[in-house]
Amino acid sequence: MPSLGADMTSGTLLEWRVKPGDAVKRGDIVAVVDTSKAEIEVEIFEDGVIDELLVPEGTRVPVGTALATVRAGTEDEVPSARPVPAAPQPPEAHRLRASPIARRVAQQLGVDLAAVTGSGAAGAITKADVEHAAAGAVTPVAPAPAAPAPAASGAPAPPPAPPATPAGEPGDRALAMRQAIGALMARSKREIPHYYLQTQIDMSRALAWLAEENLNRPIAERLLPSALLLSAAARAAAATPALNGFWVDEAFRPAEGVHLGVAISLRGGGLVAPALHDADRSSLDELMSGLRDLVTRARAGRLRGSEMSDPTITVTNLGEQGVELVHGVIYPPQVALVGFGAVLERPWALEGMIGARPIVTATLAADHRASDGHAGSRFLTLIDRQLQKPEEL
Amino acid sequence: MSASAMVTVSYREAMRAAIREALLGDERVFLMGEDVGAYGGCFGVSKGLLEEFGPERIRDTPLSESAFVGAGIGAAMGGMRPIVEVMTVNFCLLALDQIMNNAATITHMSGGQFAIPLVIRMTTGAGRQVAAQHSHSLEGWLAHIPGLRLLAPATLADARGMLALSLEDPNPVLIFEHGSLYNMEGELPADAGAVDIERAAVRRTGEHVTLIAYGGTLSTAMQAADELAGAGIEAEVIDLRVLRPLDDSTVIESLARTHRAVIIDEGWRSGSLAAEVSARIMEQAFYELDAPVARVCSAEVPMPYAQHLEQAALPQASTVVAEARRMVGGG
Numbered sequence: 001m002p003s004l005g006a007d008m009t010s011g012t013l014l015e016w017r018v019k020p021g022d023a024v025k026r027g028d029i030v031a032v033v034d035t036s037k038a039e040i041e042v043e044i045f046e047d048g049v050i051d052e053l054l055v056p057e058g059t060r061v062p063v064g065t066a067l068a069t070v071r072a073g074t075e076d077e078v079p080s081a082r083p084v085p086a087a088p089q090p091p092e093a094h095r096l097r098a099s100p101i102a103r104r105v106a107q108q109l110g111v112d113l114a115a116v117t118g119s120g121a122a123g124a125i126t127k128a129d130v131e132h133a134a135a136g137a138v139t140p141v142a143p144a145p146a147a148p149a150p151a152a153s154g155a156p157a158p159p160p161a162p163p164a165t166p167a168g169e170p171g172d173r174a175l176a177m178r179q180a181i182g183a184l185m186a187r188s189k190r191e192i193p194h195y196y197l198q199t200q201i202d203m204s205r206a207l208a209w210l211a212e213e214n215l216n217r218p219i220a221e222r223l224l225p226s227a228l229l230l231s232a233a234a235r236a237a238a239a240t241p242a243l244n245g246f247w248v249d250e251a252f253r254p255a256e257g258v259h260l261g262v263a264i265s266l267r268g269g270g271l272v273a274p275a276l277h278d279a280d281r282s283s284l285d286e287l288m289s290g291l292r293d294l295v296t297r298a299r300a301g302r303l304r305g306s307e308m309s310d311p312t313i314t315v316t317n318l319g320e321q322g323v324e325l326v327h328g329v330i331y332p333p334q335v336a337l338v339g340f341g342a343v344l345e346r347p348w349a350l351e352g353m354i355g356a357r358p359i360v361t362a363t364l365a366a367d368h369r370a371s372d373g374h375a376g377s378r379f380l381t382l383i384d385r386q387l388q389k390p391e392e393l
Numbered sequence: 394m395s396a397s398a399m400v401t402v403s404y405r406e407a408m409r410a411a412i413r414e415a416l417l418g419d420e421r422v423f424l425m426g427e428d429v430g431a432y433g434g435c436f437g438v439s440k441g442l443l444e445e446f447g448p449e450r451i452r453d454t455p456l457s458e459s460a461f462v463g464a465g466i467g468a469a470m471g472g473m474r475p476i477v478e479v480m481t482v483n484f485c486l487l488a489l490d491q492i493m494n495n496a497a498t499i500t501h502m503s504g505g506q507f508a509i510p511l512v513i514r515m516t517t518g519a520g521r522q523v524a525a526q527h528s529h530s531l532e533g534w535l536a537h538i539p540g541l542r543l544l545a546p547a548t549l550a551d552a553r554g555m556l557a558l559s560l561e562d563p564n565p566v567l568i569f570e571h572g573s574l575y576n577m578e579g580e581l582p583a584d585a586g587a588v589d590i591e592r593a594a595v596r597r598t599g600e601h602v603t604l605i606a607y608g609g610t611l612s613t614a615m616q617a618a619d620e621l622a623g624a625g626i627e628a629e630v631i632d633l634r635v636l637r638p639l640d641d642s643t644v645i646e647s648l649a650r651t652h653r654a655v656i657i658d659e660g661w662r663s664g665s666l667a668a669e670v671s672a673r674i675m676e677q678a679f680y681e682l683d684a685p686v687a688r689v690c691s692a693e694v695p696m697p698y699a700q701h702l703e704q705a706a707l708p709q710a711s712t713v714v715a716e717a718r719r720m721v722g723g724g
Binding site (some may be wrong): 099100101102104117120124126127128215 | 499665679681682683684685719720723
């Protein structure tokens with residue numbers, strides 16, 4: 001079970017997209033996993049052939065649990081490898097008797113049906129049984145009995161059960177997300193010595209350039225100011241390695257490439273911050289379309305694992321809401337969070353004259369263990385400088 | 394609600410009032426059937442109408458369903474608004490050729506040149522010890538036929554109000570009157586009038602299980618709901634009212650609340666209306682279901698004459714209660 005974000009301690013394997021014997025290559029989507037935040041498509045990082053699926057669909061397991069075994073090699077080699085009469089197949093698991101709505105609700109609430117006792121006719125699991133199980137779920141869902149048990153000797157010890165979700169109604173997805181966000185943000189504030197910087201940036205040139213540029217574009221391809229802000233932040237991050245990376249094991253590890261996490265609020269509450277990959281090397285058009293795609297999929301609950309785990313620095317843009325500035329909380333193990341407020345018309349003194357200019361307040365929350373105010377200042381200055389030359393973005 | 398006075402009427406009287414109103418309101422309307430005139434109708438519905446409206450408009454016919462249903466179709470094509478009474482649904486089989494091959498198809502076959510504003514009333518159902526040739530519920534067979542509208546008034550208001558819009562419908566409308574209902578009495582506003590002939594009705598609301606019934610089985614469902622309430626199970630009762638075209642949305646909306654359904658149908662189970670409703674629930678509300686849909690239908694035998702056997706063959710409230718309890722659990 002991959003860690004799809006620092007706040008994730010366990011995940012439910014919703015769906016296998018491969019079966020034993022399938023050839024896979026790096027980047028293929030092999031499974032769909034439900035974190036407490038969203039359904040995430042999980043990619044594989046090795047080429048090979050799926051040997052065995054270790055975790056049945058619908059099972060919640062801790063991060064780090066092996067989900068499947070993969071053999072190196074190609075499909076061609078399969079025939080020779082296959083016929084080995086491995087351990088006798090466990091008898092096919094009995095199909096659970098659960099009503100259609102019970103299955104649906106179980107999926108929504110993250111309840112493993114295998115652990116629910118049915119009260120319906122002939123022991124069928126009903127909606128009420130699932131809701132009851134979710135409400136009183138003291139027992140986190142252990143790997144389902146259907147999972148092929150490892151043989152006795154030499155087998156690794158079973159993974160520790162994931163921590164029980166706190167009482168209340170842990171099945172409630174919105175609540176689960178609040179708890180996940182809460183745990184992560186508390187950890188951030190507890191562990192990370194934040195320092196904060198802010199600067200005001202004159203957006204006249206950037207917006208004038210944007211208006212000009214959009215004149216020549218069909219409506220669907222027009223650029224939004226946020227594309228300029230994202231691009232400027234990504235380029236500034238590439239030039240400020242101390243802010244772009246992770247604090248792991250008491251040391252800073254700079255990242256290769258800038259994968260810009262974008263905070264996206266979800267309908268019904270909560271947020272996710274998936275990555276725009278290689279944002280510093282993307283054109284404005286690529287950023288725009290990437291952003292649209294991420295927002296759509298994030299709200300539909302279909303993000304990929306790499307998007308969730310890859311961000312190297314995160315941007316939060318609360319400008320749409322009309323606020324002037326945002327002091328962010330860093331998303332561990334990242335070391336910096338950039339915030340943009342609304343672009344607002346403000347009096348602006350320049351060369352002894354006061355005029356009205358569109359101004360945006362850019363903020364930086366950074367991890368003092370990884371960088372100092374000097375690097376942070378340089379970063380915000382670079383953003384400003386980029387935005388004064390929008391044609392180079 | 395209007396402040397109109399309530400009057401006590403029987404289902405039979407409500408039907409008669411509807412026919413009388415139609416005869417008074419439109420001179421193209423006439424009633425035709427076996428014994429509807431001098432005898433006052435086999436079930437007494439048309440008693441007194443011959444005296445009031447005369448033999449031109451209240452016409453006794455020979456014992457030939459095919460002939461007089463066919464005559465009704467011809468009259469409708471010619472611009473009249475006939476109400477044809479067929480004594481029981483069993484006998485309508487003699488006129489099935491007219492109903493299906495003519496009434497239900499002529500609008501289509503003529504490219505829309507002819508409408509068939511015909512109403513056929515027939516008595517349906519068992520429970521009165523009239524044995525295997527007068528007791529069956531064949532609504533399901535007729536509900537198979539495109540081009541017809543089928544109504545099953547199960548309440549006084551529907552008995553009083555369904556005929557008016559049926560006569561306005563340019564398509565043939567079949568009205569099924571369950572034989573056990575004619576003596577049912579209750580209160581109805583003195584000015585009760587037309588009711589819709591499109592939608593099913595929720596006769597009782599509940600959150601645990603939906604009981605779906607029509608015609609003669611509505612009272613079975615209501616009785617079962619009363620018994621279930623005593624056991625802490627709140628049943629919602631849907632009266633289908635319109636058997637074709639079926640009003641799916643009322644049923645599906647109810648299922649989205651209760652997640653369980655028992656269908657009560659006096660027809661035989663195989664290929665029944667209950668089967669059709671069940672299939673539609675499966676198609677449209679599968680992911681709402683918390684238990685398999687249950688059906689309580691008549692035993693698949695010719696309807697027995699002996700009273701205890703007849704009752705044993707018919708859907709009973711106790712069976713509905715047992716199904717619902719099994720479904721909700723704790724039963």
